[in-house]
Structures are given as C-alpha cells and as structure tokens.
Amino acid sequence: MTQISKAQAFREASFGFLTQTLARVFDSKMRAELKKAGIDHRVFANLMMLSEEDGINQRQLGKALKFPEYSVSRNLDIMVSLGLAERRPDPDSRRAFLVYLTDSGRETAQRLPEIITRINDEVLEGLDAQERQQVIGLLRRVMKPGLENMS
Amino acid sequence: MTQISKAQAFREASFGFLTQTLARVFDSKMRAELKKAGIDHRVFANLMMLSEEDGINQRQLGKALKFPEYSVSRNLDIMVSLGLAERRPDPDSRRAFLVYLTDSGRETAQRLPEIITRINDEVLEGLDAQERQQVIGLLRRVMKPGLENMS
C-alpha cells in the first residue's frame, strides 16, 4: 500500500482542480491547432455555440457558456470585425441585440468539429469509448443545475 | 423526442468544452471565496500542490499542475513576496531551485481544503455521492497519461 498524504488525496479528489487543470491542457492544444487552421482562438467557443443556436441575445450566449457578459461583449466585437457574426436589433427590446452568424461564420464553424474531436481524442486517450461516454454524461449533468451565472 | 441539432449534440459532447466551461465556474467562485478569506487567488493552486509535496523544482511543480513554466516562475515570485514560499538552491543542480513552503505558507494552505470542498459541493450539487466519486475517478484517469506538458 503506497503512502498517500492527506493533501495529495485531497487535491486529486477536487473536481475543481481537475477541471481547471484539464481545461488548461485543452486550451493550449486548441490554441496551437486553431492557429494552424487560421481560426482566431478568441472566438471559437462563441462560434461553436452560435452554430448550434443563433438569434439569441448576448446574455443568453454568455449564460450558456458561463462567460461573463463583458467577455461576450468583447468577443462579439471581434467576431463582427472578422465578419463572422452580426448583431441585429431585438424587435422585442431596444436594449438587446440578437446575435447571428454570417455565412462566413457558419463556414468557419463547420471546420471546428474536426479539430475539437481530434484534440478531445488526444486528451482522452487514457479512457476507452464507454468511459468517455460516461465522463461526458456526468459532466453534462454537472452543467445542468444552472450554476448561477458569472459576474 | 425533442429535436437536437447536430451542433448542439456535438458541443455538449465535447470533453474540452465541458471542462473549460466548468473550470470558469469553479474559478469565479474560488476567486470570490478566496477574496473573503484574504488569500491571494493567484497562488492557490501552487499553494495546495506544495502543501502536498515540497522540495520539488519549478519544472516539476508546473508539470503536476499543467502550468507553463513561465507561469510557475511568476507565481513563485508572488508567493515569495508574500512570504508563503521560498526558493532554495538545488544541491544537485545549480540551474534549479527547490521550492519549499514557509510556515506561513503551510498555515495558509491549511485553510484551503474547507473552501475548496465547499465550492466543489456547490458545483457538484447535481450529482449524488457515488456519481461524484465516479466522475472524479475518471478525470484522474484522464490526467494520468502524462498529457505532454505545456509550452
């Protein structure tokens, strides 16, 4: 029986620690791959989300991705300047915008799944197919409860 | 049967997306709690890691947490300036330092588990005890393979 200190057991058993650490790995790999593909790494999460659902406002976009709203605001500025997305006035509220992908944004978004899949496969190499399904299913459940939004 | 677009199924099935999103949630909650506790949020990961194991060099510290080495370097500057850690020369190599917590660092580190546990419980509220064990176990396995280190 190998000796494991309390602290070690604790850190390795922290869900937050684990997700932060793995998120760093995913992020740095994504940056490198997106650079190769000529896609701006700053916008990939929003791009992916909008390709799933457009015509939502910035708040909703931020909530889905757990991004603070100032971050959505800035990322959208970038996407608009790159011609990937556009803000249209919300007919129901003059203070909100509805966000839509442009054709170019949609085309760019289509190139993402291949990259994301490849990197996920790299990161998940230690798990078999069933375990991958399992961990993904559990993480999705963690997301569900709403997890009150960011600042 | 509710209609789910391919894109949605895809994003929600991306391990990387899920960990990044959940890491953002954990991070923002940790920041708020650490601020209340008067602990510098920049150093908490290193502090926790070092309370588990000291006397390692900066490379090893970075590798364990998947931090790039420049980040370890700067975080240690902060920890040293706050009196939480110290760099001692490595007797085996003049280019390396061995990092140790000070007494103050150790005391501070002792206050972390309570905070981390509380936030993990908040984030994981959607899962029962068994599922928590399960997801943590799987995430640990993902960490294992080495996941070649950062830049």
Place this chain on the structure above:
DNA sequence: CACCAATACTTGCAAATGTAAGTTATGTAA
C-alpha cells in the same frame, strides 16, 4: 575538451482579462 543540444528558469512586450463603473432601456409599484 570542444561542441551542440537540452534543461531550468526568467523577462520584455503585446494581448487578453477582471473589476468596477458607466449608458440606455424596461419593469414595477406607489
């Protein structure tokens, strides 16, 4: 031992991020 590559760590600079405060528009309730 002379060379070159790799290791361990640091740093200048540009880019990105968090905080807090701002604007404008809506909802509510006296």
Place this chain on the structure above:
DNA sequence: TTACATAACTTACATTTGCAAGTATTGGTG
C-alpha cells in the same frame, strides 16, 4: 408619471497572461 430597481450591454483602467527570446547550467557526442 415619477421614481427606483433591474436588465442588457459597454468601456477605462489596472492586472494578468501568452509568446518568444533571453540567460545560465548541464548532458552528451565526437
């Protein structure tokens, strides 16, 4: 109908980060 809180979004400023290039030391190879 005015007043006051909240919603949706933006921005100035300071802090933090990533990248790329730097130093110094060590390990190997001919």
